[in-house]
Amino acid sequence: MTASVFCFGALALEVSALAGGDASDVVQFPSGRSVLEREEGGALVEGISRDLLRLLPDVASMDLGVALANFDSAELLRPGWPVHAGLGELLQAAPGKDGPRMAAFFAHAGKMASPALQPEPSLQGGPMRLVPFVLAGDAALASRVGRQMEAVLMEQGMASAETALAAQGAFALPLEHARYVSIHDLCAMTAMQYQHGGLAGLWQIIEAALLAPDSEDVFEDIDEPIALYTGAQAVLALREYAWWKAAQAQPEQVSERHYQALQRRLRQWEAVLTAHAIPVRTMTLRDETDVLQAARRH
Secondary structure (H helix, E strand, O other): OOOOEEEEEEEEEEEOOOOOOOOOOOOOOOOOOOEOEHHHHHHHHHHHHHHHHHHOHHHHHOEEEEEOEOEOHHHHOOOOOHHHHHHHHHHHHOOOOOOOOEEEEOEEOOEEOOHHHOOOHHHOOOOEEEEEEEEEEOHHHHHHHHHHHHHHHHHHOEOOHHHHHHHHHHHOOOEEEEEEEEHHHHHHHHHHHHHHOOOHHHHHHHHHHHHOOOOOEEEOOOOOOEEEEEOOEEEEEEEOHHHHHHOOOOHHHOOHHHHHHHHHHHHHHHHHHHHOOOOEEEEEEOOOOOHHHHHHHO
16 A cells, blocks of 8 residues: 555653652653664554554554654654654655555664654653654545544543553653653643743744744743744844833833843743754844844844
8 A cells, every 4th residue: 555644643651750859859750761672662563553453443454653762742843743754754665565564663773764763862851752653544544544533542542551561661661651642632732731831932933833834923922032933933032121121011120130031031942942943043122123024134
């Protein structure tokens, strides 16, 4: 079967925090193993295949490709979906065209079959790790299964106990839960996480880059950096201190210290955008110029 349309998903592994430390410590999570060799991941591949057939019976007629590596959500949520796109390319090139195929892509000597499937060391050790998979079939079948993924996985997509144990052992990660998600489920989960972390405005820009890459979007709040998405890149801007202070409802109550906190916030946002592989630049606005026009000029 020649696959023409892909459905993107992942096995989401919720990792248990490391024990120890007092309540004021930053919560840390083990890194475990980020990639699996063939002999380490066979049981996990079989478990994923069985689970998907149980949850989505129509996948019996589709090709399945699994990357035996785990990623941070920011690595999967990048413009163009490069991890899933790379996995899809390998699946299409895999041998065998007579009926549905299952292809698992393992590491050899610590290196995955494609650079697109190599997790970034700097993004390891988070509370949730994701094992990506793609399903491929003709347009009608892929559309039907895609709808089923959105309807079923978030509510009923728990992995079997056998699959969860296989993932825990293979990746050497203590797990709280293991469940399947579509790429849109992952977007929704990340949006909620960012909202709870005070990053709702930044997610607005990331979402534009993911889902509407040719669009323009602006987020403005006096207490946050100005964030723009235009020309397939992000721009983070701060008002010059005197202008920013004058724009406050009670300017006498803000100081350089508050402005320095805003500058740190901008650097945090820049790091998050970089993790999502969204090109980003920063600028300072010195007057009340239209923000989008100023970004376009620079």
